[in-house]
Amino acid sequence: MAAQDAAVESAGPAVDPGRDTGNDSVRDREIGVEQHHLDQVYRRLEEKIHEAEFLMNDAAKRGQVGTPGALAERDAQVFRAGIHLNRLNNEFEDFLFGRIDLLPGKDGKKGPDGAYTSVDPADDAIRTDLTADIAETLHIGRIGVLDSDYSPLVIDWRAPAAAPFYRATPVDPGRVVRRRVIRSKGRRVLGVEDDLMRPELTASLDGAALAVIGDGALMAALGQARSHTMRDIVSSIQAEQDLVIRAPAASVTEVSGGPGTGKTAVALHRAAYLLYQDRRRYAGGILIVSPTPLLVAYTEGVLPSLGEEGQVAIRAVGSLVDGAEATAYDEPAVARVKGSARMLKVLRTAVRGALEPFPAPGRSTGAPGGPGGSQGSPAGRGGRDGRGGGPRNGQLAFGEEEATTAPDTAGGDSGTEDAPAAPAVRTDLLRVVAFGRRLELDADELNRVRQSALSGTAPVNLLRPRARKLLLDALWSRSGAAARAGEYASRGDAELAAELRGGFDEDVASEDSFLAFLDAWWPELTPRGVLAAMADERRLGRWSRRVLNQGESRRLARSLRRLGADGKGPLSVHDVALLDELETLLGSPPRPRKQRRELDPLDQLTGLEELMPQREETQRERAERLAAERTEYAHVIVDEAQDLTPMQWRMVGRRGRHATWTVVGDAAQSSWTDPDEAAEARDEALGNRPRRRFTLTVNYRNPAEIAELAAKVLALAMPGMESPSAVRSTGVRPRFTVVRDDLAATVRAEARDLLARVDGTVGVVVAMNRREQAARWLAELGPRVVALGSLEAKGLEYDATVVVSPAEIADESPAGLRVLYVALTRATQQLTVVSGARDEPDADGVPDLLRD
Numbered sequence: 129m130a131a132q133d134a135a136v137e138s139a140g141p142a143v144d145p146g147r148d149t150g151n152d153s154v155r156d157r158e159i160g161v162e163q164h165h166l167d168q169v170y171r172r173l174e175e176k177i178h179e180a181e182f183l184m185n186d187a188a189k190r191g192q193v194g195t196p197g198a199l200a201e202r203d204a205q206v207f208r209a210g211i212h213l214n215r216l217n218n219e220f221e222d223f224l225f226g227r228i229d230l231l232p233g234k235d236g237k238k239g240p241d242g243a244y245t246s247v248d249p250a251d252d253a254i255r256t257d258l259t260a261d262i263a264e265t266l267h268i269g270r271i272g273v274l275d276s277d278y279s280p281l282v283i284d285w286r287a288p289a290a291a292p293f294y295r296a297t298p299v300d301p302g303r304v305v306r307r308r309v310i311r312s313k314g315r316r317v318l319g320v321e322d323d324l325m326r327p328e329l330t331a332s333l334d335g336a337a338l339a340v341i342g343d344g345a346l347m348a349a350l351g352q353a354r355s356h357t358m359r360d361i362v363s364s365i366q367a368e369q370d371l372v373i374r375a376p377a378a379s380v381t382e383v384s385g386g387p388g389t390g391k392t393a394v395a396l397h398r399a400a401y402l403l404y405q406d407r408r409r410y411a412g413g414i415l416i417v418s419p420t421p422l423l424v425a426y427t428e429g430v431l432p433s434l435g436e437e438g439q440v441a442i443r444a445v446g447s448l449v450d451g452a453e454a455t456a457y458d459e460p461a462v463a464r465v466k467g468s469a470r471m472l473k474v475l476r477t478a479v480r481g482a483l484e485p486f487p488a489p490g491r492s493t494g495a496p497g498g499p500g501g502s503q504g505s506p507a508g509r510g511g512r513d514g515r516g517g518g519p520r521n522g523q524l525a526f527g528e529e530e531a532t533t534a535p536d537t538a539g540g541d542s543g544t545e546d547a548p549a550a551p552a553v554r555t556d557l558l559r560v561v562a563f564g565r566r567l568e569l570d571a572d573e574l575n576r577v578r579q580s581a582l583s584g585t586a587p588v589n590l591l592r593p594r595a596r597k598l599l600l601d602a603l604w605s606r607s608g609a610a611a612r613a614g615e616y617a618s619r620g621d622a623e624l625a626a627e628l629r630g631g632f633d634e635d636v637a638s639e640d641s642f643l644a645f646l647d648a649w650w651p652e653l654t655p656r657g658v659l660a661a662m663a664d665e666r667r668l669g670r671w672s673r674r675v676l677n678q679g680e681s682r683r684l685a686r687s688l689r690r691l692g693a694d695g696k697g698p699l700s701v702h703d704v705a706l707l708d709e710l711e712t713l714l715g716s717p718p719r720p721r722k723q724r725r726e727l728d729p730l731d732q733l734t735g736l737e738e739l740m741p742q743r744e745e746t747q748r749e750r751a752e753r754l755a756a757e758r759t760e761y762a763h764v765i766v767d768e769a770q771d772l773t774p775m776q777w778r779m780v781g782r783r784g785r786h787a788t789w790t791v792v793g794d795a796a797q798s799s800w801t802d803p804d805e806a807a808e809a810r811d812e813a814l815g816n817r818p819r820r821r822f823t824l825t826v827n828y829r830n831p832a833e834i835a836e837l838a839a840k841v842l843a844l845a846m847p848g849m850e851s852p853s854a855v856r857s858t859g860v861r862p863r864f865t866v867v868r869d870d871l872a873a874t875v876r877a878e879a880r881d882l883l884a885r886v887d888g889t890v891g892v893v894v895a896m897n898r899r900e901q902a903a904r905w906l907a908e909l910g911p912r913v914v915a916l917g918s919l920e921a922k923g924l925e926y927d928a929t930v931v932v933s934p935a936e937i938a939d940e941s942p943a944g945l946r947v948l949y950v951a952l953t954r955a956t957q958q959l960t961v962v963s964g965a966r967d968e969p970d971a972d973g974v975p976d977l978l979r980d
């Protein structure tokens with residue numbers, strides 16, 4: 129691959145023998161040249177800030193004139209100037225980072241941003257003696273800055289003219305002779321790193337030989353210590369990554385690549401690129417779906433550093449549903465059921481079944497005032513308030529739900545002592561008085577009416593008016609008035625017949641007993657309520673018959689007890705996808721209107737209040753508010769897509785029904801057990817839009833020594849799958865150690881040892897059921913050390929990692945080997961593997977899973 133060649137070759141001195149790494153005076157001179165340019169840029173930026181401030185003041189004065197037209201103009205101006213000022217201030221830090229020196233272009237024309245449009249050099253650009261003159265120098269930065277004469281001082285990294293900065297490689301250099309990465313802090317240039325794209329040339333710039341400094345920017349970036357947040361890679365994006373970032377967004381862009389190939393980085397830069405390309409189109413918002421809240425926190429700063437945040441929402445897959453936040457993990461067997469596409473059938477039955485009185489009439493007292501069948505469904509809004517059943521401390525450890533003690537919600541006579549007394553309404557008998565006559569519908573008749581109402585395809589909550597109408601029909605047909613109306617109609621007096629019926633309906637429907645009956649018999653169901661209703665083993669057994677086997681159904685019911693009788697207990701990431709599905713199946717009950725914030729009277733005058741957020745909320749708060757209110761997006765980016773379950777694909781798919789997509793992932797890192805089922809759901813979510821596929825092939829994270837070890841697990845997990853090639857080697861081999869006295873002490877000692885060896889972070893990866901334990905072991909080692917469950921390590925990276933007991937991690941789920949592969953590929957510098965009781969280490973401490 130070209131990118132790989134570029135990356136590898138830029139690391140070695142062989143390509144550019146003219147490199148001048150040792151000569152301080154040349155280095156200082158080159159830094160001085162860039163400093164001069166940066167000073168010019170800052171002067172221009174200051175002028176622009178003054179302009180923006182002037183605009184703000186001027187606009188404020190206009191506001192004093194007081195006419196609505198002037199106010200509207202003021203508001204729009206303040207808004208524009210505010211954004212401008214904000215951006216300039218944000219971008220001030222370290223925004224000029226690159227430079228390319230180019231041969232003359234083939235067509236000799238200049239593009240709109242000052243750059244030559246041609247990618248290829250002119251035919252006579254290189255003389256026969258391999259000398260050439262640099263025709264043009266472009267500086268690349270986070271945003272574009274034009275000089276007062278409109279010549280470009282800095283070109284936005286996303287502009288077409290900047291593409292050669294990323295695309296040029298020694299194999300395919302185009303017009304680029306030298307690519308330079310400039311490191312600066314505030315207003316000071318600290319250093320430069322050069323890559324020669326045409327090392328065979330002797331090029332001169334303004335009559336002087338082109339100097340080459342440093343070992344290349346990529347190696348400098350990769351060798352840096354890591355912090356707990358991801359950095360942007362805008363100054364060292366590699367050619368194969370750039371192709372993905374700038375791919376046209378017409379349809380679905382699918383990106384695969386092994387660990388450390390930059391998939392997450394590329395996805396984030398792509399979001400920034402798309403916004404730059406077509407801000408209007410993406411005003412509809414870009415959603416980035418991430419597997420865990422940890423990865424969201426890790427990546428959150430990247431887009432603001434690229435000057436973008438407003439239109440982009442990064443959400444963990446467990447936080448996609450408004451008002452729901454996953455805090456618990458399901459054990460693998462439960463996750464497997466909840467994520468499966470089979471759940472759709474179960475939920476479809478459950479939303480209808482949850483309307484039935486609970487406990488079943490046969491088991492209740494059935495009498496008015498009794499504690500049982502009169503309650504209506506516990507899934508309903510009016511259902512009685514919960515009695516425990518939730519977890520301790522609001523958090524569940526992995527797999528703990530099996531042990532969670534929950535009330536026996538199946539028992540009709542249990543669980544009433546703490547419940548507040550609810551008014552009793554029978555749901556197996558409807559009794560009303562209409563036109564002075566007593567009318568009744570018994571349980572069979574009511575059941576018939578219910579089934580007839582449910583034969584409609586509309587969401588269950590939206591069928592309530594239909595059910596009400598069918599009840600009235602049934603009562604009407606039993607009333608003597610129906611016969612009378614029939615006579616009127618046959619005499620041709622349809623109006624009188626209709627009047628009679630209207631009077632009847634009004635009479636019945638205004639009766640308190642009818643209204644109370646309807647509320648209990650056809651309650652408005654909520655997604656959480658239905659999930660809570662599914663915690664009853666008997667009911668769920670009925671609803672899941674022929675879809676789940678008995679064991680699956682029982683495990684599912686037990687896991688859902690965590691939600692408590694009111695459904696308000698903690699959710700797992702898989703529960704959230706079920707909630708979203710239920711929301712669709714039930715139909716959204718009308719939501720209480722969001723409280724409108726107090727408006728400035730001036731806003732009301734101009735009607736521009738939406739454009740004037742600064743007074744009450746910051747840009748960021750506004751972006752968050754808009755993101756929270758938004759349910760569909762213009763572009764959806766799915767990171768770690770291999771992990772989405774079929775139910776999660778359905779949830780994500782709903783948010784991008786009209787969107788274009790970027791889907792990045794690596795099948796070898798999937799923690800989902802049934803990839804074929806997930807692929808089907810993915811195809812359904814993405815529809816038949818055309819797809820463009822890209823593969824990233826270079827591992828920028830792991831040194832070769834670690835990548836080689838991880839490849840052994842890959843061979844077991846996915847025989848035949850190729851590992852990405854590591855771009856660098858550190859000479860430090862992974863360390864193997866065996867538990868000495870006790871596991872805690874060994875892990876602590878190894879983590880402490882790594883802390884002394886690296887400058888940045890140390891991650892300790894353990895099987896999920898050990899994560900709380902591990903956090904305690906490591907508490908005293910300070911903030912540079914983090915304890916992680918194997919599933920939480922997804923997407924993250926550390927300078928050094930300790931992987932504790934590979935066998936435990938591999939055995940914890942059917943996808944365990946792939947999860948272990950993820951765990952082993954998190955380190956940028958050093959890796960220590962601790963073998964536990966189940967690992968069978970050899971004499972060198974190498975566990976069986978990691979031997980040849």
Ligand SMILES: Nc1ncnc2c1ncn2[C@@H]1O[C@H](COP(=O)(O)OP(=O)(O)OP(=O)(O)O)[C@@H](O)[C@H]1O
Nearest residue numbers: 361364365366387388389390391392393828829923
């Ligand atoms: N062009 C680049 N320049 C500098 N650093 C890079 C470049 N590409 C990737 N990296 C770095 O390599 C590391 C891995 O990148 P990233 O996390 O995006 O990979 P990934 O493919 O998503 O990995 P995984 O599948 O393991 O989650 C990060 O530290 C990233 O900053």
